[in-house]
Amino acid sequence: MIRLALILTMLLSQTSNKRVLALYTTSADNATYKQQIQLLNADKPGLNDRDIVVETYIYNDKNAALFNKNQIKGFFTVTLTGKDGGEKYRSTQPITLQKLYSTIDAMPMRKQEVKKP
16 A cells, blocks of 8 residues: 555656646557657657656557546547646647647746746
């Protein structure tokens, strides 16, 4: 039980200092998912600068509850979760880097990060 609590604490501390871009798909061969990956791979330094981690979830029996909990419907969904743990963006279409960055750059926490020397 203590080990589980420690793992949960570690996971919570990791996500609290990162923004999570979660990609939910029914298949790694999904064309929309592949397009999203290509868009994200075009600017890894920009993702790192904004503390973004990309997590991919491919639907299967083991993670069906996660898809249900997060109300994932359809073949592809992308969500952005801020450092505060709140969902900031959701779409069934790929998010462009321009939209991703403008969404994040408008966040109060990001504005504070940019001001820090």
